[in-house]
Amino acid sequence: MAGVETTPRRGRPPKNAAKLSRARIVDAALEAIDSGGIGSVSMRSVARSMNADPKSLYNHVAGIDDLLDAVAERILGSIGAPPRTGDTRADLTAVADAFRTATLAHRAAAPLILTRQMSSLDGLAPVDATLSVLVDAGASADDAVHLLRTFVAALVGALLREVNAGPTFGTSDVETIARRESDLATAGLRAVADAAAALARFDAAAEYRYTVDFLIDGALARIDGAATQRVPDRPHAATVGP
Template sequence: MTTRTARADQQPGTPPRRGRPRKGASTLTRDVVIETAISVIDEEGVEGVSMRTVARRLGVDAKSLYNYVDGKDHLLDAVAEHILVTVALPEPTGSLDADLRAIGRTFRAATLAHPRAGALVLTRQLSSAAGLRPVATVLSVLRAAGCGPEEAVHLLRTLLASVVGTLLREVSAGPTFGVVGPEATARRQHDLEASGLPVLVEVAPHLARFSHDEEFEYALDLVVTAVTRKVGEGGPTAPQAPPA
């Protein structure tokens, strides 16, 4: 007859736990908490994240997480920062056009690695070194191209408005007007052609169809072309005030 030896953390008279052992607080680290939150987001979306849901996955009391983050809002900031840290920003080549395109594509790839966390990465205003690193990289590229500090900030914001807006549509919203997939596209095209509006009939094959890759590349090309042209022209360092 065999006897069971009680585990060190098991109280006398308490039935043994079944299934996966609960992880003790000693196994927790800030990275473990953040990575667990990312796994919750990947499966359930940002709305599925709470201190309780993350703690439940780790097998600990939710209060123990406060040793690593100050609460849900801080945890979501930490998730965004963690993803940004993984962005392998390209080394500058000295070509403004090539560098801005490479940064935009790298940023998109990092966002799509965790698409359900994309809105966090794209919209949370972070003040840590990790959160500011992509901003500093773009500003450095613009300054190296000859932009003054104020002009570089205006151009940075224009770039971000285009890239972030396009990526938010990709990860958080449906395609604008068009649809994805041949069958859905055919139905959409038929509806547009039956609208009775001449301009919609004319553009129906193009408006019905949507490709995230093509739309991102088009938006990136448009804004980078505008920025490089602006820099090449040596435009004013600040927008002109409207006439009184």
């Protein structure tokens, strides 16, 4: 109809721009990832799901990388800081468990929260919690950072395997275990054959727990060893004599 505006005027925000916010855009992106995976998300697809003009999203997010970072930070922000007990093993386990819970709650988004570099307060909260536990246990700031990086690398690998890929040597499918065990036992490799029964089975929760316990054992041993090296040798008692 003549005289009726069908498009926004230049400089005027889209009709529904007032309804948009960074939080709502992140919500829409996370919902899309949960249902279709990271590859299904683009600025255009998120805008379409919100019945919005794609250009209007740029008033709230800088682009797709910023949006994916925001999704990762949203998930990490849900972790919170587990209550400290003063027991180093229990406190490190609690941080790892909280990280795993957040990851498994949004499996399709796991590669984001496990591989993107975070700089916001929400994204750095698990880092701060872990460093605090390590330093309070006696690690130097430098050693705490090395331990943190080792811890994260191993934990990320374990969780990516759990949420995004089948186990290399094992399965949780009961019907497949016997066949897999037979294949391994007849592979012609002695060590593999001897371990065929264990290799054929994969329990994600048990593997995760073993990984965390192993990492904490290593961290505590490293801290104790460094502390021992820092203790100065006691001077020998002076010899008394003529």
